Amino acid sequence: MPVHRPEPRERSGRSRRTRPSRRTVIAVLLTVLSLLVAYPATAQAAEDIPPRGSAHMGMGVVEHDGEGPLPPDSRAAQTEGVDVSSHQGNVNWASLWSSGVKWAYVKATEGTYYKNPYFAQQYNGSYNVGMIRGAYHFATPDTTSGAAQADYFVNNGGGWSRDGKTLPGALDIEWNPYGNQCFGKSQSAMVSWIWDFVNRYKTRTGRYPVIYTATSWWKTCTGNYAGFATNHPLWVARYNTTPGELPAGWGFYTMWQYTSSGPIVGDHNKFNGALDRVVALANG
Incomplete structure (x- = not known):
């Protein structure tokens, strides 16, 4: 008696899945790895990135360079100073003056999008107690040109006058708190950006x-x-305890920011000279 064999079922219309080749997997992994190396900030959690405008001098120093013991309290021919930003709010300048602080720098601007809301109190307050003071700009070379940022800085408090109490503006150029540490620029492009800023400021x-x-x-x-x-x-x-190695070309420093935890407020600094040298820098 013949055996009845059932007809084979037809396959469904879905195409059969195929695994990617080993070569394809390796290529994808290499692409992801190259992106992480080139743009490490892409791996940074959004909550770790501070809001724009919050950057200030030395923000990346502790994270990248560490923090050692403070220098000796008594250093010959050096003059104490501070730098402040919106983080310090309204500053008690009389107290700082009494503690021996004789000069100050105040954050005025960042990029072409931020002005320190406490600038007037800080800049004028330091002047009114007798300090020699100046303004600084936090650079963001990935947002606009150096010339545009120099203009924004000068137009919003970063100017200079020969009154014996106003220091030349300072360009704060350091680690990018918002992403790639070099702001996505090559070394030559960074140098060009800085020249663009300083030439415009001059x-x-x-x-x-x-x-x-x-x-x-x-x-x-x-x-x-x-x-x-x-x-x-x-x-x-x-x-x-020391300023250590200096960037190429400079045989000495004019100012040295030695701590972010000052005894009263702000980052503390040493001017490399007595008070008359601070006045000389102010006068140009």
Whole structure:
């Protein structure tokens, strides 16, 4: 008796899944890895990125360079100073003056999108107690040109006058708190951006700005470029007992930010000279 065999069922219309080849998987992994290396900020959680405008001098120094013990209290021929931003709010300048602080820098602007809301109280208040004071700009080279930011700075408090109490403006160029540490720029592009800023500032005010930076950032993001040292006073950031190695070209520092935890308020700094040298820098 013949055996009845059932007809085979037809396959459904869905196509059969195929696994990606090993070569394809490797190519995808290499692409992802290259993106993470080039843009480490893409791996940074959104909640870890501070709001625009909140940057201030030395924001990245502790994170990248660490923080050591404070320098000795008694240092010959150095003059104590502070730098402040909106983080300090309204500052008790009389108290700082009584503690021995004789000069100050106040954050005026950031990029072309932020003005310090406490600038007037801080800038005028330091002047009124007798301090020699100046303004600084936090650079964001990934947002607008150096010239545009120099104009914004000068137009919003960063100017200079020969009154013996106003220091030249300072360019704060350091780690980017909002993303890639070099703002996505190559070393040569960063140098060009800084030249764009300082040349515009010199045209607008007649003074070369102070350059504030940290040696490790300068090496990484400018290739340790030495060309600014001739005309631009150096303000170096290093939280330790000595300022350590300086960026290329500068044989000495003019100012040294040595701590972010001052005894009263703000970051504290040493001017490399007695008070008459601070006055000389103010006068140009």
